[in-house]
Amino acid sequence: MGSVADTAFPAATHVSVAVVFQVRDGCLQVLAWKRQRDPFRGAFALPGGYLSDDESLEASITRHLAAKVDVREVAHIEQLGTWSDPGRHPSEWQVMTAYLGLVATGLDPALPGDTTWHPVDALPALAFDHQAIVLTARDRLRAKLSYTNLGFALAPPTFTMSELRDIYVVALGHPVSATNLQRVLVRRGELVATGERRAPGAVGGRPASVFRFRTSGLEVTDQFAVLRPPRPPENRSGDGS
Amino acid sequence: MGSVADTAFPAATHVSVAVVFQVRDGCLQVLAWKRQRDPFRGAFALPGGYLSDDESLEASITRHLAAKVDVREVAHIEQLGTWSDPGRHPSEWQVMTAYLGLVATGLDPALPGDTTWHPVDALPALAFDHQAIVLTARDRLRAKLSYTNLGFALAPPTFTMSELRDIYVVALGHPVSATNLQRVLVRRGELVATGERRAPGAVGGRPASVFRFRTSGLEVTDQFAVLRPPRPPENRSGDGS
C-alpha cells in the first residue's frame, strides 16, 4: 500500500472499547468496570480489550462486551471512531477503536462484580481518554436520535408516548413534547400503534395508546435536512395516495 | 484494559489511507496512484501507508499524503472510519483507518508520475476495498455539505454564486439553484460578500458579486434539523445581531 521505502513497523496494539448507554433510573447511564491493575488502578474503564488474530473490530468488541453484559441485550452497536494519540496509554503504544452500544430501557442485564452503570452527568474518574470517548458517544447518540430511528434501541418493545418521551428527554437533555414527538415519529413512519391500550395508574387518567417502532434496524429518516434535491415534476392532480 | 486472560497478540499492521476529492473539469475526482507491485499490481489505490512508531493516525495520513500531493493544498481532512475485516488484504492482517480530504477547485497540485485524478463516476478498478471507501467518503461529503459549512474546503478563496453553484451541483449530484443557494448560505452566516464584482464574460451579462466563506474551519450550521430544543422565551425585539 505504501511506497517501496515502507516496511511494516513494530505494530501498535489495537484495542476496541464500547460506550454502552442505557436510560435507567431517569438518567442516561454508561457501563464501566473498575480496574484492579495499573495503569489507572481503581479508576473506571470502558469495556473492551485487545484485537485478536483474524478477528474484525466488530467481532472483537462483541467478544469483549460479552464478558461484561449479555450482548443479546445490546440492541444496536456502531463504530464511533479511532483514537491514536501515541500518548493516550502511559506504557503501551495503543490504538483504540470505540463503539457506541445501546441497551433498551427496562432491561437489567446481569453484570459481573466489577461492572456498574454510571450516570453520564456524574461520571467518576475514567481511565485513559475514556471520558472524552463517552462525551463523543453522547453527541453521536443525540444527533442520530434527530435524523434516524435510533430510538428503537433505547425503547422497550412497546411503550406509551409518555414513556418514550421520558427516554428522549433523558437522552437529548432537553424538554420534548409527547404530543409532537408522536406526530413526528408517526409521520416519518418510525412508529406504529399496536392498537393496545395501557391501563391508567392509581391516580386515574385516560388509558394511553401503546406504540412500537416499525423496525429494529437503523434507518435514516430525514436524510436531507436541507439542500434536498428538487422533486421530480409530477403532475400534482390525481396522485395515487 | 482487557481482563486478566488477555495478552497482546501478534498485532495487526495498521495503515491509513485518504480519499482526497476535488471538483475539477466539472466532475468530482479522487486522487489515486497505480500500484507497481502485488497484490493488485496495476490497479489504482488510495494514497496512504503504514502507521509509524509514535505517530498518530492523523500524523500518519498527513505524512503519507505529502508523498502524493502538497498537503498545504488539502483544505480539510477528517476521519471516515476504520475497516478491519481480516480478509480485506490478501496476504497481510491489516487494519485500515480512512480519512476524507478535500482540495479546493482551481488548484492544480503537482503530482508524482504514478498519481492521477479519477472521476468518481468512472472509477477504474481499485485495489483492496478502496472502492467502497470512496463511496462512503462521497456519502459523507454530500451529507456534510447540507448541514455544515464544508463547502469552504471545495471552493476557491473567492467566487461568484454561479461558480459555487457549479461546485455544489457536482459534489451533491443534483441540481442546485444559485439564487436559493446564496440565500441559504448567507442566512446561515456561512457566506459573506466581499463587495467586489466580477466582470462579465464575452457574451455579456450583469457583473456577479464576489463572495467568500466566512470561516475556513468546519462548523455545524444546522445542528438540530429536527427535534430542536424549545426556544427560550426571549422577547423577540432588539436582538443584538
Next chain:
DNA sequence: ACAAAAGTGTTGTTACTACACCCATGG
C-alpha cells in the same frame, strides 16, 4: 435593441413547535 447572466420579490410547501381545548379514567 436584444441576448445573456445576475439578482430581487414573492408565493408555496414542508415539517416542525406551541398551545388551547377535549376525552377517559379513578377516587
Next chain:
DNA sequence: CCATGGGTGTAGTAACAACACTTTTGT
C-alpha cells in the same frame, strides 16, 4: 364531579424550493 393524564385540533413559524420579473452588462 373533579383531578389527572392522554389525545386532538389548529395556529404560528423557520427554512426551504420555485419561479416570474427586474437589472446590468456586451454585441
